[in-house]
Amino acid sequence: MDEIQVVATNPGGEDALNHLIALLIIAAVVFLTNALTASLGALVRERQSFVISDYFDNLIHNKTTRIDYGFFEHPKYQNVFFRALNEASFRPSRIFYGIIGLLQNLITLTVMGGILLMVHWSVSIVLLVVTLPVTFIRLRYARSLFNFKRENTDRERKVNYYNRLLTSREYAKELRTFDLGPLFRKRYHEQKNDWRQNQYRMLKSKTIREVAVQVLAAIAVFSVYGLIAYRAFQGQLSIGDVVLYFMALQRGYAYLQEFLGRISGLYEDSLFLNNLFEFLHLRESRPPLREEERYPFPARMKEGIRFHNVGFHYPVNDRWVVRNASFSVNAGETVALVGINGAGKTTLVKLLCGLYKPVEGEIRIDGIPIDHIKWKERVDNISVIYQDFMLYNVTARENIWFGNVRRESSDDKITDAARQAGIHEIIDDFADGYETTLGTLFENSEQLSPGQWQRLALARSFFNQSQIVLLDEPTSALDAFSEAKLLKYIKTITENRTAVIISHRLSTIKMADRIIVLDGHQIVEEGHYEELLQKEGTFYSMVESLKQ
Numbered sequence: 001m002d003e004i005q006v007v008a009t010n011p012g013g014e015d016a017l018n019h020l021i022a023l024l025i026i027a028a029v030v031f032l033t034n035a036l037t038a039s040l041g042a043l044v045r046e047r048q049s050f051v052i053s054d055y056f057d058n059l060i061h062n063k064t065t066r067i068d069y070g071f072f073e074h075p076k077y078q079n080v081f082f083r084a085l086n087e088a089s090f091r092p093s094r095i096f097y098g099i100i101g102l103l104q105n106l107i108t109l110t111v112m113g114g115i116l117l118m119v120h121w122s123v124s125i126v127l128l129v130v131t132l133p134v135t136f137i138r139l140r141y142a143r144s145l146f147n148f149k150r151e152n153t154d155r156e157r158k159v160n161y162y163n164r165l166l167t168s169r170e171y172a173k174e175l176r177t178f179d180l181g182p183l184f185r186k187r188y189h190e191q192k193n194d195w196r197q198n199q200y201r202m203l204k205s206k207t208i209r210e211v212a213v214q215v216l217a218a219i220a221v222f223s224v225y226g227l228i229a230y231r232a233f234q235g236q237l238s239i240g241d242v243v244l245y246f247m248a249l250q251r252g253y254a255y256l257q258e259f260l261g262r263i264s265g266l267y268e269d270s271l272f273l274n275n276l277f278e279f280l281h282l283r284e285s286r287p288p289l290r291e292e293e294r295y296p297f298p299a300r301m302k303e304g305i306r307f308h309n310v311g312f313h314y315p316v317n318d319r320w321v322v323r324n325a326s327f328s329v330n331a332g333e334t335v336a337l338v339g340i341n342g343a344g345k346t347t348l349v350k351l352l353c354g355l356y357k358p359v360e361g362e363i364r365i366d367g368i369p370i371d372h373i374k375w376k377e378r379v380d381n382i383s384v385i386y387q388d389f390m391l392y393n394v395t396a397r398e399n400i401w402f403g404n405v406r407r408e409s410s411d412d413k414i415t416d417a418a419r420q421a422g423i424h425e426i427i428d429d430f431a432d433g434y435e436t437t438l439g440t441l442f443e444n445s446e447q448l449s450p451g452q453w454q455r456l457a458l459a460r461s462f463f464n465q466s467q468i469v470l471l472d473e474p475t476s477a478l479d480a481f482s483e484a485k486l487l488k489y490i491k492t493i494t495e496n497r498t499a500v501i502i503s504h505r506l507s508t509i510k511m512a513d514r515i516i517v518l519d520g521h522q523i524v525e526e527g528h529y530e531e532l533l534q535k536e537g538t539f540y541s542m543v544e545s546l547k548q
C-alpha cells in the first residue's frame, strides 16, 4: 500500500515504480505457486488416502478372518466390530491430514505471531486467551460424545438393524407379505429419535457455551482493533502498517482458531480411533501348540472321532448346551445325530469343526486332540454343510471350488462333484454353464431355488475329498423326489468316509449305520435304527411323532 502511495504521489519516481513492479512479480509468483501446490496437493492427498484406507482395510480383514468365530455370535463383540468399522472408514486419513494441517498452521502461526509481537506483545496473549476456552469446550464435548457413543452402541446398532430390515433384499419379501414396513419404520424412528435427541441435547449445550465464549472473544479482538486504530491516530503507524496489522490480527485469529480446532479434531479422532484399536487388539485364542509343533491329520483314519465327556455352553451365558457327551464315530461309519430342536446337535458339529472349544472334556481324532492337528489339514479333511450354508454370488464353478480352494478346479472334478449332487444338468443348461454367476446381486446372474442351492452346497462338500463329512440337515430344502435321489448320492459319498448327519427326516436317519439321540443336553440313546425302536424310549417317541 505504502509503495502504491509513493508511486501515486510521485509519478516520475522510476525507482519506486521498479520496486512496485518487482513486488507485483513476487506476488504473482506466490499466487501461482499457491494455485499449483493446491492442485498437486489435492492429487497427492487423494492418493495418500487410498493408501491409508487400504492399509487399515487390510488390518481389519486380517483380524476378522483370524479371530475366534465365537466373537461373531456375541453381542458385546458385535458392538466392538460396529464401532471399529464405523471409525476405520475415515478416522485414520483424518488424523494423517490433521497432523499435516497442524504443522502447516504452526508455521503460519509462528510468522503471524512475529508480526503481532511487533504491534504489542499483549496482542498474542489476548488472542490466545480468547481462543483457548472454545478449545477446552470442544475437547470436553469430544470426550462426552465418545462416551455417549460407546454407551449407546447397542442402540445405534438397533437403529442400523431396522434400517437393514427396511432396505435389504433378504428382508424385502417378508416385509411385503406381512406388511411390516410401517411397523419397522415406526421402530426405526422411535429408536433413532431417542438417540438423536440425546445427541442433540449434548450438541446444544456445547453450542451455547461456545457462543458465550465467542462473544467474549469478539470483545477482546475488537479491543485490539481499537488499540491499532489509536496508535495510527497518534501517528505511530502508517496506513500500510494499519492494513498489515489488521490483516495480521484477522488472519492470526483465524489461524489460531483453525490450529486449536485441529487440535480438538485430532483429540476427537484419536479418541475414536481407540475403537479401532480395541478391535485390532481382540485376543486371538492361542492353540495349545504352535503350528509347526502340531500333528498332521491322519493320512487314513483308523479309529475315527471320539468325544470324551464333552460339555459346552456358549460364551454369552452359563447355560449348558451339552454335558458329559461321550460317543464315538468310527472310521468309515455314518452316524445320525437326532434330537428335538435346540438339543445341541449343531453345537456338536461346531465343536467338531473347531469353531468353538469344549468347555469340558475333549474331542480326539485317531487319539489326537483336534486342536493339536494342523489347521489347514483339518480344513482339508473335514467338510461341512451347515444348516445356514452360504449362497455365494460368484460363478457356479467357484461355488463348488470353494469346498476346497487348495484343490485344482479342473472341469472333471467340478462337474463330477456337481453330478454327484444332482445339480450338473441345471448348471449345464445355463447359457454360460459353469461360468454363470449365481444369485441376484449382480447383472447376468441366474438364481437357484433353495433346494438347488442345497444341492450346490452338497457339490461343494463332495468336491472336498475330505475323510470326514458333516451334514447339518442336508436335505431339508429338497422335495421328496430330490431327497430320495440325493440320499443315494449321500450314501455313495459317505461309503468310504466318516460321516455325521443331522436330520429330522426319517429317510435320512434310516440311512445311518448308527443313531445317537440327544435329549435334555445329554446323549440318552445310541444304537441302530431297529434296535432303538425296540427300546421304545426317546427315539421311539420321536419316530412316532414324526409319523403323525
Ligand SMILES: Nc1ncnc2c1ncn2[C@@H]1O[C@H](COP(=O)(O)OP(=O)(O)OP(=O)(O)O)[C@@H](O)[C@H]1O
Binding pocket: 073, 314, 316, 321, 339, 340, 341, 342, 343, 344, 345, 346, 347, 348, 387
Ligand atoms: N450362538 C449362540 N449363542 C448362545 N446360545 C446358542 C447359540 N447357538 C445356539 N445356542 C443355544 O444352544 C442350544 C442348542 O442349539 P443348537 O443349534 O445346537 O440346537 P440343534 O439341536 O441343532 O437345534 P435344531 O434342531 O433346531 O437345529 C439352543 O438352546 C440354543 O438356544
